[in-house]
Amino acid sequence: MLKHLKGADPRSINKDEPMVKRNLRDAPSWMSPTQCRIWDENIADCPSGMLKGPDGGVFGAYCAALVECVDLELEIRKLKSRLYKTTKGNLIQHPYIGMLNRKTLIMRTLASELGFTPTSRTRIKVQKGGGEENPFSGNNPNRPNSA
Numbered sequence: 001m002l003k004h005l006k007g008a009d010p011r012s013i014n015k016d017e018p019m020v021k022r023n024l025r026d027a028p029s030w031m032s033p034t035q036c037r038i039w040d041e042n043i044a045d046c047p048s049g050m051l052k053g054p055d056g057g058v059f060g061a062y063c064a065a066l067v068e069c070v071d072l073e074l075e076i077r078k079l080k081s082r083l084y085k086t087t088k089g090n091l092i093q094h095p096y097i098g099m100l101n102r103k104t105l106i107m108r109t110l111a112s113e114l115g116f117t118p119t120s121r122t123r124i125k126v127q128k129g130g131g132e133e134n135p136f137s138g139n140n141p142n143r144p145n146s147a
Contacts, residue, residue: 024051028060038063042116049126050115062110065103072100 027039042063043051051059076082076096084094111117115124 020052020054022053023049024053024055024059027063028056031060031063032067035060035063035067038066047126050124055114058110058113062107062114062116065107065110069100069103069107072096072103076100 024043027036031039039060042059076094079094079096082094082097083091085091108117112120115121
């Protein structure tokens with residue numbers, strides 16, 4: 001029997017979901033300058049209200065993973081070969097390749113959690129007028145100057 005789907009079951013929607021008012025803004029102090037730049041660029045691209053204060057840890061991990069992926073890719077480009085010779089003479093994939101693959105999976109998972117992939121963005125609903133104005137959005141006249 002074919003069942004006609006009409007969206008989410010109303011019973012599965014959490015009507016008591018906690019609402020966080022504070023938008024995510026400044027990068028944490030532990031981040032490197034490059035990670036902070038990635039943070040600022042991504043915050044500027046997010047609609048106001050999409051990322052909230054408690055999302056900072058996951059968003060910070062995403063920014064750090066992105067920088068690490070870029071750093072690993074640059075190191076891989078310097079290699080003469082993507083193969084590595086062990087002390088016993090066996091050829092194996094260079095360890096940087098495995099590190100990049102694992103970090104890419106982590107980054108992809110975090111991106112999906114945050115709504116940064118085309119598919120995950122379709123599931124996001126941002127409440128209008130909820131939370132503070134995004135100070136990094138292009139439409140904000142009070143936008144801080146970027147250095």
